[in-house]
Amino acid sequence: MQLKQAFFASPGPQTKRDALVLxxxxxCMGVADIIPGVSGGTIAFITGIYEDLIAAIKSFDLTFFKRVLTLQFASALSEVHLRFLVSLLCGIGIAVVAMSRVMHYLMQAYPVAVWSFFFGLIGASIVVVGGKIGKLDVVRLLALLIGAVAGFIIVGMIPVYTPETLGFIFFSGALAICAMILPGISGAFILLLLGKYEFITGALKHPFNGENGLIILVFVAGCVLGIMGFSRLLNYFLKHHHSATLAVLTGFMIGSLRKIWPFKEVLETTVIRNKVYVLREQNILPGSMEDALMAAGLIVVGFCAVYFLERRMAKPGNAI
Structure with a gap:
C-alpha cells in the first residue's frame, strides 16, 4: 500500500466539506486555548468531536511506533486517525497564529464582554453535555459533585513562581496538555498556575534564541507523553463508565464558571519578570445596570450559539 493510499484509508473526514467543517x-478550539481559563476541550464537547478527538490521540499506540521503527510506514499510517488530526490541527494552528493578537487585544480592551460571551458558551455546554448523562442516580450525582468541587478549587488556585529546570518544564507540558483536553480546565491556565505561561510563550516567540529550542523540545516531549497517557485513561472511562465520566466532566465545567464570571475585583498582584500576575481576586456584582444588561446579552448570545450549533450537529449527516 502506498503512503497516499494509506493516508486516505485512515479514519477521518470523508469529503472536503467535512474536512473544512472539522x-x-x-x-474554535484554538481561539479557546489562547485564553487562560477557557478550554479547547470544552469547545470539542460543544462541537460534538470530543470522543473522536480522544480516540484519534489514542490511535498513536505502541503498534504504530513499532511499525514506524520497522519501516512499515504505510501500515502504520493506515491505522492512526491522521486525517482527522490533520484537519483539526490545521484549524487550531490557524487560530493560534491569526487570532492570538486579536484575542489578546479583546481581553485587554473588553474583558467583561469576552468573559460574558464565554460564560454563555460554557453555560450552554453544561446543559448540552449534562443532558447526555442520563438519569442522575447516586453514582452520577456524586461524580458530578466531585467534578464541580475539583473544578471550582483548581480555577481558584493562586499562580506561583516555580523552578525553570528541564524536569519541571517536562512536567508542566505533561500536566498542561492533560488539562487542555479536559472541558472546563484550560491548559494555558494550568501553565499560569505553575508559573510557566510567560516562560513558555516567551520561548515560543524566540525559538532560536539561546536555550529556547531545548526548552521547547522538552516541553513538547512532556506534552506528547502526557496526552498519550491521559487520552488512554479518558478513553477507558468513556468506554466503560460513560455516564459517570460525562458527569465528572460536566461538573468540571460547572466549577470552572467561577473563573469565567465576567465581573471581578483584583485584591492582590505581584510582578515576576516585568509581568503582572493576579494573586487574589474575587467575583463581584455588576457595577451598573448598563454593565449587567450588556453582560446578560452576550451570555445569551453565547448560550444561543451553542444551542443552535448543537441542534445542527444533531441532524443526520452533519456530524464528522
Missing part, C-alpha cells in the same frame, strides 16, 4: 471546529 478545521473550523479546530479554529
Amino acid at each position: 478545521a473550523i471546529k479546530g479554529v
